[in-house]
Amino acid sequence: MLLYDYFRSSAAYRVRIALNLKGLxxxxxxxxxxxxxxxxxxHIARNPQGFVPALEVEGRILTQSLAIIDWLDARHPEPRLIPSDMDARADTLARALLIGADIHPLNNLRVxxxxxxxxxxxxxxxxxxxxHWIAEGFDALEAVTGKGPFLGGAAPDLADVFLVPQMFNARRFGVTLDAYPKLVAADAAASALPAFAAAHPDKVAPA
Known part of the structure; x- marks a missing residue:
């Protein structure tokens, strides 16, 4: 597998985490x-949007972090990041998309x-x-987060894979996190895992 990556790209950070969690x-x-x-x-030939990540695997190029992670979940199902139970799946996707569709696009480089x-x-x-847009999204995400330790409960899932890069961005831009104790706790629990820690931008930044 070849990952076209950028160390501070939230979307690429998600894919690094997913690959690490699956031991690939x-x-x-x-x-x-x-x-x-x-x-x-x-790069435009790989991805006409001109975005990262792009994952070259099994003779094809995959784009869009959610699509890549969904493909990885189907091809390498352990540990599962998107639940198979339809109710849990809907909840996990809703939390992940709250970040990936409603927060992140408003504060990426092109914007x-x-x-x-x-x-x-x-x-x-x-x-x-x-x-502003991070805080608005975090307000909603805090409200739909359970007891933890992760966003979805006892084990990290897709939503945590999306959360950790967004928390990195929130800290970069000086977002006050006091109002989000559940998110801070989930981020800390996930970031303590080797798969998340190894994907951190500081670990893969160009020399």
């Missing part, structure tokens, strides 16, 4: 977003660049934008 060996190839390598003809270059917002206003 993979190579990484850095796509340096700040240098616009994602817009190169070579930040548009806010700077097209809307003319300075750094302080862009950071305020980011904190």
């Amino acid at each position: 060996s993979y190579e990484r190839r850095d796509i340096l977003l700040l240098e616009d390598q994602q817009r190169s003809p070579e 930040m660049r548009w806010l700077k270059d097209e809307a003319g917002l300075g750094e302080d206003r862009r950071s305020e934008w980011t904190r």
